[in-house]
Structure formats: C-alpha cells, structure tokens
Amino acid sequence: MRTGSRKRMLLCGLAVVGVCLLALVAVYLAFLRPVPDVSRTEVFFGMEVTMRARGRRAEAAIESAFRAVEHILHTMSRFREGSDVWRINTSAPGQMVGVSQMTFDLIRRALLISEMTGGAFDITILPLMELWRSARRTGVLPSSDAIEAARARVNWRGILLDADRREVGLQAPGMGIDLGGIAMGYAVDAAIATLKEHGIGEALVDASGDMYLLGAPPGREWWRIGIEDPRREGAIFAYLDLRNEAVATSGDYRWYFMVGERRFHHIIAPRTGFPVERMQSVTIVAPDATLADGLSTGIFVLGAAEGIRLVEGLDGVDAVIVSEDADGNRLIAVSSGIEGRTTLREDARALIPAAEEPVADPWAGEPAHQEHLAALLANTGLTFTAATKDDLNYYRLYDSAGRLQGFVLPSTEQGWGGPIELFVQTDPAGVIARVFVWRHQETPIYVVGLEDFLRSFRVRPAQAQLVWQRDVHGLTGATVTAEAIIAAVRRAGTLAQEKGVFIPPEGGPEP
Structure with a gap:
C-alpha cells in the first residue's frame, strides 16, 4: 500500500473519531443543561388551571394536557349548547341520549360515589342549585314550598344508564345533572395522563383547588x-x-352570601334542600x-x-x-x-x-317536623315542646296535666328511592311506642304493608340492634327500604341514649 493512501486512511479515521467525540461531547453537554421546568396557567369558564412540569418535552406536554382539559370541560358543561350534559338536561323524561365515552364513564363514577356516601354526593342536585343561585342573586331566601318542590326532583337513582348503547337518561320531569362537583377532578386526571404519555415524571396540575402531584420536585421527597x-x-x-x-x-x-348572621353557600344537602351548616x-x-x-x-x-x-x-x-x-x-x-x-x-x-364531635340529626328543628308532629298527635291528648341536649334535637311529650309522657326522636336514612324521614316515639325510658314515616320517595309497591311493619317496632328499646325478619317483620321484597327504616330507628335511639335523654325506669332527673 502506498504511503499516501495510508495517510489518507489515517486522516479519515481521525476525522471519524473526531466527529464521534464531538457528538459525545454534545450529548454530554445536553445532559448537563438544566432540565426545563415549565409552568403555565389558562382560564376555563372563569376558573384558573395551572400546570407545572419538568422534562425535555415539558412545553409540548403541557400544551397537549391543556387541550385535553379544554375538551373535557366543554363536553361536560351544562351551559354549552350541544354538550353532552346540555343534551341530557334538555331531553324528555325517560329519553335516552347518546354521549361520549368519557361522559358516560364519569356519570357512572359519580353514581358510585353517590352510593359510597349514601346520596350525600348527588349530581342531580341541579334543581336546588338553581334555586339557591337565584336566592344569592336576589337576596331573597326560597320558600319551604319551593325547596320541597326542588328536592322532589333530586334523586341520583333516577339517572338511567345503558352501557351497551352508551346512553344516559333522566327518569322524572324537572330533573337535571350538574357535573361541576366532579368534572374538574376528572380533567386533572386526564391532564396527568397526558403528561405521562409525553414522558413527564414530575408535575403538578392545579385546577382551582383540585390537584394532582406527580413525582416530587428535584431534591425533595x-x-x-x-x-x-x-x-x-x-x-x-x-x-x-x-x-x-x-x-x-x-x-x-x-x-x-349572608342573611343576617347566617351564611348560605353553594354546597347543598340533597336531603334537606339547604346549604350545609357547621362545616x-x-x-x-x-x-x-x-x-x-x-x-x-x-x-x-x-x-x-x-x-x-x-x-x-x-x-x-x-x-x-x-x-x-x-x-x-x-x-x-x-x-x-x-x-x-x-x-x-x-x-x-x-x-x-x-x-x-357531636352528631346531630340534620332534620331536627325543621319547621315541617312540627307541622307533621302536630298532625300525628292531634287526637292523642299529648302536646310537645322542642328540646336540645348536647346538640341532639328532639321533642318532649306531655299530657294535659303537664306530666312527661315520653319523647319523639326525628331521624332519616337513605332508602331505595331517596331519604326516608321518620319519628320514633318512646316512653320516658326509651321503649318504642310508635314509629311514623312522614316522608319518603320509595316506589309504592315496595311500601305495601308499611303500617304493619312499623307496628312490629312497638315495646322494643329504641336503641336495640333489631334484625329484619327476626325482630321486626314485613315489607317482604323491600330489603333496602326495611333496612333503612331499622337503621334510622336504631340511630335515633342510640343517640338519645348516649346523650342521656332517656330516664331509667327507677327514676331520675328529667332531661
């Protein structure tokens, strides 16, 4: 081989090595550069959403995540004409509406949380929301009749689902859903999933208080x-x-908003129709x-x-x-x-x-209580006065001579169709005299024989651990309804006993 050829080969080899070394240096220097830490805020329907992500593709990842959030919130807004929720709310009772997979999945998830919380979380709260939004705007509190009319249209069990057709419907006239109590959380989860798809391992997504924290900031746990x-x-x-x-x-x-010293806010209890108090x-x-x-x-x-x-x-x-x-x-x-x-x-x-923390019955003290109680006691010769002991509200019963004859304990429990509201009347020692169900939303066929069922509670201690079809009988085929009534009676009796309302048979001071 000629000397010139060897020199050219050597030079080519050195050039290749040089290029490789430069490439390695470039890669090394790239890794030495700080990993981008990107933060951005956008506003959707008046609510700020902030994302912070750390990674080489953070900018593109955040852009994709914001678009995912935007799509979800537009699809699930009840105000946006043509959205899934808008079409559900404007449909006729019983009409099934085809929706996107994500809307169907979220509504199904919402119903699971309703089941988990005994109906305390309820996306059919919309009629009550609109009533109280009007009160906030006008400064005039809604009437009892208006609240009761709105409450009658709130029932998460009235949401109809067809998984095969991916359709949603509402059972009764005047019902409506609002996903505001869960859609933002769903959007946060979608944003995090999008960031992960872009290789992001450290991120924060904050949607007006609903947050997800992915990984941890550098140098921290x-x-x-x-x-x-x-x-x-x-x-x-x-x-x-x-x-x-x-x-x-x-x-x-x-x-x-405030009326006098009382605060009225946007979180409404489906069972009472009023904003929650003491929380x-x-x-x-x-x-x-x-x-x-x-x-x-x-x-x-x-x-x-x-x-x-x-x-x-x-x-x-x-x-x-x-x-x-x-x-x-x-x-x-x-x-x-x-x-x-x-x-x-x-x-x-x-x-x-x-x-x-004392647990008070949320229904006690409601004006409707006293109206129903007065009607129930109309021909008994008994009168009643409202009483409170350690935050437990109840009623004392007196005869015409002013002697204490017993107590009435309001209670409620979630039935199949909605809350079952009842009174437990006891003698001074806490033995049940009568149980009255004064309001419920159960299907009529499930409460056939209700009076016979309620009579089977008589002469039993109110706090007793009664078992359906062993201690109390009736309402065959209505397991949920029967168990709800038993639970409501037991809870009322247990609370009254714990607070010292009942008077032992051998005597004692009047509570």
Whole structure:
C-alpha cells in the first residue's frame, strides 16, 4: 500500500473519531443543561388551571394536557349548547341520549360515589342549585314550598344508564345533572395522563383547588401543599406532604352570601334542600382527582364524624376536615392515614378526634317536623315542646296535666328511592311506642304493608340492634327500604341514649 493512501486512511479515521467525540461531547453537554421546568396557567369558564412540569418535552406536554382539559370541560358543561350534559338536561323524561365515552364513564363514577356516601354526593342536585343561585342573586331566601318542590326532583337513582348503547337518561320531569362537583377532578386526571404519555415524571396540575402531584420536585421527597384557612382569606392553616396523589378541597368560603348572621353557600344537602351548616372545609387526599373531587363534596354534606368514619374504611383515601360546634368554635379532624404528613400552623387549633364531635340529626328543628308532629298527635291528648341536649334535637311529650309522657326522636336514612324521614316515639325510658314515616320517595309497591311493619317496632328499646325478619317483620321484597327504616330507628335511639335523654325506669332527673 502506498504511503499516501495510508495517510489518507489515517486522516479519515481521525476525522471519524473526531466527529464521534464531538457528538459525545454534545450529548454530554445536553445532559448537563438544566432540565426545563415549565409552568403555565389558562382560564376555563372563569376558573384558573395551572400546570407545572419538568422534562425535555415539558412545553409540548403541557400544551397537549391543556387541550385535553379544554375538551373535557366543554363536553361536560351544562351551559354549552350541544354538550353532552346540555343534551341530557334538555331531553324528555325517560329519553335516552347518546354521549361520549368519557361522559358516560364519569356519570357512572359519580353514581358510585353517590352510593359510597349514601346520596350525600348527588349530581342531580341541579334543581336546588338553581334555586339557591337565584336566592344569592336576589337576596331573597326560597320558600319551604319551593325547596320541597326542588328536592322532589333530586334523586341520583333516577339517572338511567345503558352501557351497551352508551346512553344516559333522566327518569322524572324537572330533573337535571350538574357535573361541576366532579368534572374538574376528572380533567386533572386526564391532564396527568397526558403528561405521562409525553414522558413527564414530575408535575403538578392545579385546577382551582383540585390537584394532582406527580413525582416530587428535584431534591425533595414530597410536594408540600397548603390548605387555605376557611375563615382567613389567603392564610394557610395546614400543610400536606404528597407524592403521586390527588387532593381536592370543598368549602363554604368561596361562593356564599349572608342573611343576617347566617351564611348560605353553594354546597347543598340533597336531603334537606339547604346549604350545609357547621362545616367549613373538607380536604380529601385520594389516588385520583376524580374521587377526591367527588368525596370532598360528599363528605362536606355528611359532616365531620361521618366523613372521617367513611374515609377510614377506604384504601388510599384521607381527609382533613374543618367544622365548628354550636358556639362557632373550630374543630379540626385528620384521618389516621395522613396524620404523619399533616403539619398544622401554630395558630391553628390542636387536633380534635372526630369521634368527640357531636352528631346531630340534620332534620331536627325543621319547621315541617312540627307541622307533621302536630298532625300525628292531634287526637292523642299529648302536646310537645322542642328540646336540645348536647346538640341532639328532639321533642318532649306531655299530657294535659303537664306530666312527661315520653319523647319523639326525628331521624332519616337513605332508602331505595331517596331519604326516608321518620319519628320514633318512646316512653320516658326509651321503649318504642310508635314509629311514623312522614316522608319518603320509595316506589309504592315496595311500601305495601308499611303500617304493619312499623307496628312490629312497638315495646322494643329504641336503641336495640333489631334484625329484619327476626325482630321486626314485613315489607317482604323491600330489603333496602326495611333496612333503612331499622337503621334510622336504631340511630335515633342510640343517640338519645348516649346523650342521656332517656330516664331509667327507677327514676331520675328529667332531661
């Protein structure tokens, strides 16, 4: 081989090596460059959505995630003509409407949360929402008749689903759905899924308080999230350390109006038709934002004690609940699974176990109670007075000579078609004299023989652990209805016994 050829080959080889070295250096320098940390905010229907992502493709990932959120919120808006929800709400009773897969899936998920919370979360709340929105606009509270008329159209069991045809319908006239209590959480989950598809492993998506925390910031083990104080705007009362989890907060402090000293807000209890009282905020931590969003509303309606009991039985779900007692004192309850990752500011009240919070019947004291009770006692020679003991509302019964003859305990429980509201009349010692069901939404065929069933409760202790078809009989084929009535009676009796309402047979001071 000639010397010149060898030199040319050597030079070519050196050139190739040089190019490879330059490429390696370029790759090395690229890895030395900081990984982009991109943050962006957009507004949808007046609500801010902020995304922060870290990764080489963060900009493109965030753009795709925002478009996914936009598509979901437009599809599920009840205000947007032609949307899935708009078409459902404008359909005739019983008419089935074809919807997108995501709308069908979300409605089905909402119904599961309704089942989980005993109807406290209910996407058919729309008639009551519109009634109270009008009250906020005009400053005039709705009448009892208007509330009752709206309540009659709220029933999550009246949503019709056809999975094969992917269709949704509403059973009764005047019904309507609103996905505002869960759609934003669903949009957050979709945004996170989109970011993951783009290779993002560290991100935060915040949709006006519904959040998901993916991975953790560089050099940290957790994302630290502040919970806003519901009574001090802009102040933080607690911090949560989260990773690969969703968090959502519902509260009475964003959308409300005052009438005198009373606060009326947008979270309405389906069973009463009124905005929930003595609750300030509920923060839920869950595996996904859809569940966190729905549960934060449902548990706000249930109340602190019932809410903590519920989340303690759910895998991967925790809660921080701020409520208040009858005097307005703050109560803070934190579920056991997140206590070690919750930091309260020094000026926040020390933790109070939820079990110590009094549980009052949400129906007690309602004006309709006294009207029905007066009618039921019209020919008995008995009169009644309202009473309260440790936040438990009940009624005392007196004869014409003014002697105490017993008590009436209001109670309610979710039946098959909706809430079953009843009175438990007892003697002074707590033995049942009568049980009255004064309002229900059960299908008529399921309550045939109701009076015979109610008579079987007589002369039994109100707090007894009664078993259907063993201790009390009737309502054959109506398992849900029968069990609901038994549970309502037992709960009323148990609360009255715990609060010391009943008087032992051997005597004792009148409560």
